[in-house]
Amino acid sequence: MKPLLTTLILVFSFVAGNAQINTFKILVQNGESEIQIGEVVTQLKKGMVLSGDFTLTVKEGAYLGLVHNSGHVLEIKESGKYDANDLYGKIEVTETNMIVTRYTDFILNREISEKAAGINYEIMRDFEPFSDSEVNLYIPGATELYGDKLALEWANESEFSIIRVMNMFEEVLLEERVEGQRTMLNLENENLKKEEILLVKVYQDNDVESKAVALKRIDHETRTQHTQNLNSLTSNISNSALLELISAAYFEDNNLLADAFTSYVNAMLLAPNVPDYRSAYNEFLIRHKLLKLRQ
Structure with missing residues (x-):
């Protein structure tokens, strides 16, 4: 029985330990940034998961929008080197906000699906x-x-x-x-x-x-429910372009398209130099057949 008991203790210790692992997912990325793990240096890309010990090198003019696995978000706007533990330390985890992770995954998965279907919204394309x-x-x-x-x-x-x-x-x-x-x-x-x-x-x-x-x-009861959902969704997010992008995903998922458009516009205006926000705005317009690519 002792070997079995020891094995169970190790298994539960592993699960409990992994439940506390810090990870970030890249939701928005602009400019050149790198991650170094040991001696290996890799260019950062949207959707990449960052965990363990690493160092980020954010170059001049670059921008990162990170989502922690707790549902907290973090913007990096300044160039420089960022140690993993310093970034983890910026996240005050009092509770896990799974609604945020749901909608950040909603944003990334939709983009992956649209690219797989051959839909490509290039930032510099002309629209008419x-x-x-x-x-x-x-x-x-x-x-x-x-x-x-x-x-x-x-x-x-x-x-x-x-x-x-x-x-x-x-x-x-x-x-x-x-x-x-x-x-x-x-x-x-x-x-x-x-x-x-x-x-x-x-x-x-x-x-x-x-x-x-x-x-x-919308009627008062429905508005109250959406307010509760949005308060929960944004409780760990300060006013930022990331907040507007995640709110836009919520509104679009709930078919509140005028509100979704307003949030996409706000995100774009708050971070005018970050093409990902302009791209999300363009994608919304094309997805709902409000604009077309110039032939």
């Missing part, structure tokens, strides 16, 4: 509107809405555009003149916050306009 006869808004024609902020963007260039937000009877509640092709609407505006259904249209010169986008606010 589906039509020049109407303004192409980057939001599906009808969607439910959770948040109080709404990113609006459109493909068609113009000296300026007029944004109109209307109620279900097409009475204008808010009108804005916008230069450029993007704006952020505050849906807590006094004229908007009590409306359950909002219609949004963009107008440009020569009577070119978008189709009306219908946005329906």
Whole structure:
């Protein structure tokens, strides 16, 4: 019996020890960075798992978005050398947030699946509107809405555009003149916050306009549930582009596409020099047939 007991103790010790192993997964990567394990030096790539003793060399202008196996996230924006133990020490593990790891895996696995299917969203490819006869808004024609902020963007260039937000009877509640092709609407505006259904249209010169986008606010009970989920999801993440990317994955998974788009835009704006965020934004637009590659 003693050999069996000794074997069981060793097995349980191994399992318990491995449960505490620190690992990082690379969710976002830009520029050149290397990992050194012993004498072996390897270039870092998105999706790579980092564990054990290692040293990272982050070169000038590079960026890393890391997800710890506890669900905590870590951004590395400064060049230099980073020891594994120093990085582990930055993670205060009070509890494991499996929701974060679920959505980081959701992001990486979707990208792997799309590449396997031959879909390749290159950052520098040209995109174009589906039509020049109407303004192409980057939001599906009808969607439910959770948040109080709404990113609006459109493909068609113009000296300026007029944004109109209307109620279900097409009475204008808010009108804005916008230069450029993007704006952020505050849906807590006094004229908007009590409306359950909002219609949004963009107008440009020569009577070119978008189709009306219908946005329906989710009911109080559903909103409360999403708030609880999001609070749990983001409890270990400070305000960052990584937070917006993970939130976007949550919204898209729950078919809250206007909110997902807003988070993709926020991620891109918070880290404008990191192509992965722009790529995630492009992927969303192509995936939902809101934009097409230029032929």
